[in-house]
Amino acid sequence: FNASFALDPAHVVAPVHRRTFGSFVEHMGRCVYTGIYEPGHPLADEDGFRTDVLDLTRELGVTTVRYPGGNFVSGYRWEDGVGPIADRPRRREVAWHSVETNEVGLDEFARWCAKADVELMYAVNLGTRGIQEALDVHEYANHPSGTYLSDLRVAGGAKDPHNIRMWCLGNEMDGPWQTGHKTALEYGRLAAATGRALRAADPGIELVACGSSGAGMPTFGSWEATVLEECYDVVDYISCHAYYEEHDGDLGSFLASSVDMDRFIAGVAATADAVGARLRSRKKIQISFDEWNVWYLSRFRAAPPSAEWPVAPRVIEDQYHVADAVVVGGLLISLLRNSDRVTAASLAQLVNVIAPIRTEPGGPAWRQTTFHPFATTARLAAGEVLAVTVDAPSYGTARYGDVPAVDAVATHDPATGDASIFVVNRDQAAPAALTVDLRAFGSSLRVAEAWILADDDLHATNTADAPDRVSLHPAEGVTVDDARLTLPLPPVSWTALRLT
Numbered sequence: 001f002n003a004s005f006a007l008d009p010a011h012v013v014a015p016v017h018r019r020t021f022g023s024f025v026e027h028m029g030r031c032v033y034t035g036i037y038e039p040g041h042p043l044a045d046e047d048g049f050r051t052d053v054l055d056l057t058r059e060l061g062v063t064t065v066r067y068p069g070g071n072f073v074s075g076y077r078w079e080d081g082v083g084p085i086a087d088r089p090r091r092r093e094v095a096w097h098s099v100e101t102n103e104v105g106l107d108e109f110a111r112w113c114a115k116a117d118v119e120l121m122y123a124v125n126l127g128t129r130g131i132q133e134a135l136d137v138h139e140y141a142n143h144p145s146g147t148y149l150s151d152l153r154v155a156g157g158a159k160d161p162h163n164i165r166m167w168c169l170g171n172e173m174d175g176p177w178q179t180g181h182k183t184a185l186e187y188g189r190l191a192a193a194t195g196r197a198l199r200a201a202d203p204g205i206e207l208v209a210c211g212s213s214g215a216g217m218p219t220f221g222s223w224e225a226t227v228l229e230e231c232y233d234v235v236d237y238i239s240c241h242a243y244y245e246e247h248d249g250d251l252g253s254f255l256a257s258s259v260d261m262d263r264f265i266a267g268v269a270a271t272a273d274a275v276g277a278r279l280r281s282r283k284k285i286q287i288s289f290d291e292w293n294v295w296y297l298s299r300f301r302a303a304p305p306s307a308e309w310p311v312a313p314r315v316i317e318d319q320y321h322v323a324d325a326v327v328v329g330g331l332l333i334s335l336l337r338n339s340d341r342v343t344a345a346s347l348a349q350l351v352n353v354i355a356p357i358r359t360e361p362g363g364p365a366w367r368q369t370t371f372h373p374f375a376t377t378a379r380l381a382a383g384e385v386l387a388v389t390v391d392a393p394s395y396g397t398a399r400y401g402d403v404p405a406v407d408a409v410a411t412h413d414p415a416t417g418d419a420s421i422f423v424v425n426r427d428q429a430a431p432a433a434l435t436v437d438l439r440a441f442g443s444s445l446r447v448a449e450a451w452i453l454a455d456d457d458l459h460a461t462n463t464a465d466a467p468d469r470v471s472l473h474p475a476e477g478v479t480v481d482d483a484r485l486t487l488p489l490p491p492v493s494w495t496a497l498r499l500t
């Protein structure tokens with residue numbers, strides 16, 4: 001079948017925000033311990049950080065990393081993770097039923113961020129704790145020196161403040177599973193009071209209020225409205241979280257996950273704007289999509305609860321296949337397309353726990369299938385997002401109704417003149433012949449690189465033994481003739497092109 005769209009550098013949606021390519025490190029499973037940190041590993045550096053994971057993190061192109069949770073943060077005492085490591089307490093951690101050794105805390109993670117060249121985004125505990133503890137961790141992290149907590153940081157070896165700019169006011173407080181779960185009104189008031197106090201200490205910070213932990217939550221919509229009624233003038237962002245999986249063999253709906261993401265974003269933006277209108281505010285609340293990914297959550301929920309209290313257990317180490325990677329590529333298209341509202345996002349998580357990077361303790365690190373669309377989108381999306389309206393046939397899905405078989409987004413960098421195109425074919429049987437009208441760019445654009453992720457086996461994965469079974473291949477059959485780009489899109493595929 002045929003699909004087409006036209007690109008025009010004048011039709012700009014929004015800038016490409018580098019924070020769109022954020023990720024998430026939670027003290028959960030093996031994300032931290034034997035993930036980013038494994039002293040004694042042959043490739044560990046002087047701080048115990050795995051250099052193979054640092055290299056892959058840089059290659060992934062991650063910009064911002066949310067830390068330390070997640071559900072973990074809602075029972076976390078940040079003070080446990082500072083001071084001499086030998087003196088730090090081992091604690092029972094109820095969110096993931098494990099023991100937290102606290103060998104890695106704020107200063108260590110900040111050091112890891114500097115090595116990975118990423119921005120640290122910090123979540124405070126508003127589950128079991130409140131305003132004072134949020135102020136305390138801020139004083140420890142960001143106050144230069146000369147106060148009790150900042151001097152404690154300096155004494156521990158971190159002379160310079162960490163200057164954390166983005167602060168999440170709790171995590172998923174709408175979820176009954178969350179330690180210290182609250183009603184929207186309770187949370188909205190606490191978020192407003194905590195945010196005001198933090199801003200009084202440090203006016204330059206950016207604050208994220210918890211939105212819904214999924215568009216399917218029973219309180220979705222009313223949660224955002226009530227929370228924002230309380231804290232609209234204080235916060236900069238409302239968060240969205242979404243995880244997708246294939247349910248009961250319904251691949252068609254799964255491949256259309258980005259349709260759900262688009263609708264989720266539109267719903268949250270409309271709700272935030274309605275509150276803003278009622279408050280007669282000129283401010284626009286931005287969206288931090290600070291947890292998103294494919295996650296086979298139903299398998300996790302079906303597993304019996306553990307009676308053990310292990311250190312760094314193997315938890316939700318989902319092994320991603322080709323179709324999962326095509327969905328991740330599609331979700332990135334949605335995030336970019338919505339760059340007028342979504343100005344930060346975090347792929348959850350970074351290592352081992354539903355992650356693009358996997359490791360074995362004492363062994364190798366490797367790229368999951370989902371690594372590839374993320375790394376290439378982060379590398380090629382630059383400058384401005386351009387409006388794209390794809391003309392393509394639709395197919396019916398059980399979850400989202402009729403959806404277009406082809407989805408795409410494009411960026412244009414006025415500084416270099418380069419344009420990039422990201423496109424998925426969701427059809428399970430038919431290849432698409434895509435045509436892109438480039439006349440608005442003149443006749444000078446040429447293909448500089450073209451990559452495709454597709455495979456006859458949609459369930460092929462990468463493993464420690466076969467780490468590169470699934471990777472990108474140069475896309476074949478791409479031509480530009482008379483400012484008309486044409487390329488074939490195999491069924492269930494993700495493609496990225498850079499034109500120069």
Ligand code: AHR
Nearest residue numbers: 026070071072171172348
């Ligand atoms: O990313 C895994 C978990 O998913 C996080 O801890 C939580 O915030 C979400 O429910």
